[in-house]
Amino acid sequence: MSTRRRLFVQVQVAAANILASGAALADEVARPGVDTAALLRVTVGLVVVLLVIVGLGWVLRRMGGMHTHGSGQLRVLAGVSVGTKERVVLVSAGKTQLLLGVGPGQVRTLHILDQPLEEDGRSPASGTAGADMQGRFQSRLRELMQNRKPR
16 A cells, blocks of 8 residues: 555544544533432532521520620620620629720720629529619619719
């Protein structure tokens, strides 16, 4: 065989291979292989994860979230919002009660109470006891603010 003939046969074989692979590729593109079982597993997994997130949010909201008032030597007794991001908080540190101003990125001591407010032993988060303590705190804060002399 001449070299021209061999070259011609090789080009024909290469063209046939290219056409065959193109046809096979076109056949796969025409009918994509979507695995419905895998798609179903992914969808069910996503739904389960979303339900767990929603369930945990509901449980945390019902339990009062992660907010704790403390139970040792340091406890938050009451708090009053005085602005959009500012609060005045009454904190008990051992036998001392502190009036703190809490704002974005800062905590300042406003007053150290000479006579601590009475505690009835109930948690501020427990319904009416918290409301009673907060009412006493608000009245005491009002009294302190009225007696405070401007600088």
